[in-house]
Amino acid sequence: MHNKKIYITVITLFFISALVTFFLYEYEMYLINSGKNFMSVNETINLYKKKKNINENVDDLIELARLYSVNKEYEKSKEYLLKALEKEPKNTIALHRLALVYENLNDFNKAIETRQKLVDIEPQKPENHYYYAILLLTKDINVSINEIELAVKYADESDKQFYMEMLELFKNSSKFIDEEKYDGYIDIINSKFLESNNNVKLEIIKNIRSKYRNLKIEDINKLENLEKEIKNNKIN
Amino acid sequence: MNVIKLEIEKCIKERKYIAPLISIVFFIAISAYFASHDPRGRDYFTYTYYVFILNCRVIFPIIVAIFFTNVLVKEFEKKTARIHFLKPYGREKALLYKYIAGSVIISIIFILTFFVYELILLIVFKIKGLEIFNIYEFSFKEFYLRAYSTLLLQIVFLITFGAMVFIIGIITKKGIITILISLLILISEQRGLFLDIIPKRILFLSTAAKYNYMLQLDKMVYISYLYDLMLNISTLLGFILISFLLIRRIELD
Numbered sequence: 001m002h003n004k005k006i007y008i009t010v011i012t013l014f015f016i017s018a019l020v021t022f023f024l025y026e027y028e029m030y031l032i033n034s035g036k037n038f039m040s041v042n043e044t045i046n047l048y049k050k051k052k053n054i055n056e057n058v059d060d061l062i063e064l065a066r067l068y069s070v071n072k073e074y075e076k077s078k079e080y081l082l083k084a085l086e087k088e089p090k091n092t093i094a095l096h097r098l099a100l101v102y103e104n105l106n107d108f109n110k111a112i113e114t115r116q117k118l119v120d121i122e123p124q125k126p127e128n129h130y131y132y133a134i135l136l137l138t139k140d141i142n143v144s145i146n147e148i149e150l151a152v153k154y155a156d157e158s159d160k161q162f163y164m165e166m167l168e169l170f171k172n173s174s175k176f177i178d179e180e181k182y183d184g185y186i187d188i189i190n191s192k193f194l195e196s197n198n199n200v201k202l203e204i205i206k207n208i209r210s211k212y213r214n215l216k217i218e219d220i221n222k223l224e225n226l227e228k229e230i231k232n233n234k235i236n
Numbered sequence: 237m238n239v240i241k242l243e244i245e246k247c248i249k250e251r252k253y254i255a256p257l258i259s260i261v262f263f264i265a266i267s268a269y270f271a272s273h274d275p276r277g278r279d280y281f282t283y284t285y286y287v288f289i290l291n292c293r294v295i296f297p298i299i300v301a302i303f304f305t306n307v308l309v310k311e312f313e314k315k316t317a318r319i320h321f322l323k324p325y326g327r328e329k330a331l332l333y334k335y336i337a338g339s340v341i342i343s344i345i346f347i348l349t350f351f352v353y354e355l356i357l358l359i360v361f362k363i364k365g366l367e368i369f370n371i372y373e374f375s376f377k378e379f380y381l382r383a384y385s386t387l388l389l390q391i392v393f394l395i396t397f398g399a400m401v402f403i404i405g406i407i408t409k410k411g412i413i414t415i416l417i418s419l420l421i422l423i424s425e426q427r428g429l430f431l432d433i434i435p436k437r438i439l440f441l442s443t444a445a446k447y448n449y450m451l452q453l454d455k456m457v458y459i460s461y462l463y464d465l466m467l468n469i470s471t472l473l474g475f476i477l478i479s480f481l482l483i484r485r486i487e488l489d
Binding site for chain 1: 325326327328329332437438459460462463466467469470473474476477480
């Protein structure tokens with residue numbers, strides 16, 4: 001073959017570059033599959049903070065607050081959400097996030113107050129009544145039931161069943177509670193409706209302890225175990 | 237080296253560089269016009285971004301296809317191929333030198349026009365700031381790294397495309413058919429017609445307009461970039477090898 005040298009050079013270079021390309025492809029796939037291609041929350045926060053006029057844009061403030069919430073920095077999250085609400089007091093996303101932040105900070109009075117605002121702004125949205133009802137469990141189950149009834153009223157056909165089940169459970173539980181039995185609360189805590197509200201569950205257990213002074217040892221143990229379980233779940 | 241120099245001089249003497257130069261300047265100017273009418277922001281980043289958005293998919297590859305067709309196919313059409321390829325150093329080297337000369341010219345034109353464009357923006361029009369669409373603010377260092385890395389990938393893509401044009405040119409030996417087939421390949425790629433045969437991630441044509449590297453924020457941006465660069469280089473070397481095999485087998489008039 002003529003020009004044997006040039007063929008060898010091109011073929012060698014081709015194989016070397018193909019090999020490097022293959023390894024880069026594999027590495028890229030590894031980064032994607034392991035999720036390591038994304039920036040960490042802290043890196044994203046730093047990037048957001050570099051933005052010009054961050055305090056001027058409500059959407060940016062809400063997003064930054066969300067990132068702090070993901071990082072479990074609830075005080076900072078609250079700070080940015082309050083800034084956003086200063087600019088747009090009726091921003092429902094900011095209000096919803098703020099209520100969640102207050103819930104995580106165990107400030108249930110403020111959380112309820114914020115949910116109340118949301119319900120006033122969007123009374124026909126069943127989700128608002130649902131979240132509000134859950135928070136109200138820490139105060140009065142009967143007020144909570146009123147809110148679920150409103151959720152049922154405004155829910156469309158696809159969601160109605162969910163709220164109806166919730167209403168039924170809450171009503172049954174309230175009968176126990178009226179009879180001075182705390183079991184009604186336990187049924188609610190263990191239900192699917194409070195699946196992601198660990199702080200509310202812990203607050204309810206705290207309320208049971210202070211309300212029912214004459215608990216038996218076995219009841220105290222039962223509550224302690226449940227509390228441990230919720231805390232473990234919260235950590236996980 | 238001397239042969240490459242001679243090939244470059246030949247291209248310059250025959251004024252083969254003028255058409256791509258004028259076309260690239262023209263289309264970059266059009267990009268600047270559209271960038272200046274973008275309500276999202278009139279900053280440096282937007283102007284640079286528009287060059288890649290508007291031109292990289294079809295316009296620049298077509299300019300390159302016409303140029304590389306001129307460099308090679310004209311030898312067949314003018315019946316000078318026999319003189320050119322029957323050199324003592326062999327057909328392969330003759331073809332390689334022609335290809336390198338073409339690639340050098342197109343790269344110089346591309347880099348120069350882009351660089352002059354950036355300078356005009358900066359000095360004459362005083363367009364400053366790197367705030368892309370009012371979102372993130374990159375440092376100048378990051379901006380230049382991203383803009384010129386994108387430019388480098390674009391140039392490597394274009395010369396790889398040129399290598400493909402060479403293969404088509406050797407097979408058809410006709411300028412207009414070579415350009416039409418190149419255009420057809422570009423359009424087919426954009427309509428996803430190749431995806432049934434070749435996965436997108438290993439198709440060099442899919443790297444035609446990787447301007448998203450200027451905006452992408454995740455950590456993978458440089459790995460993906462290097463992969464695209466190496467994919468083009470591998471494809472280029474593959475095309476060169478194919479053209480060697482073809483040039484050896486064709487009959488020279």
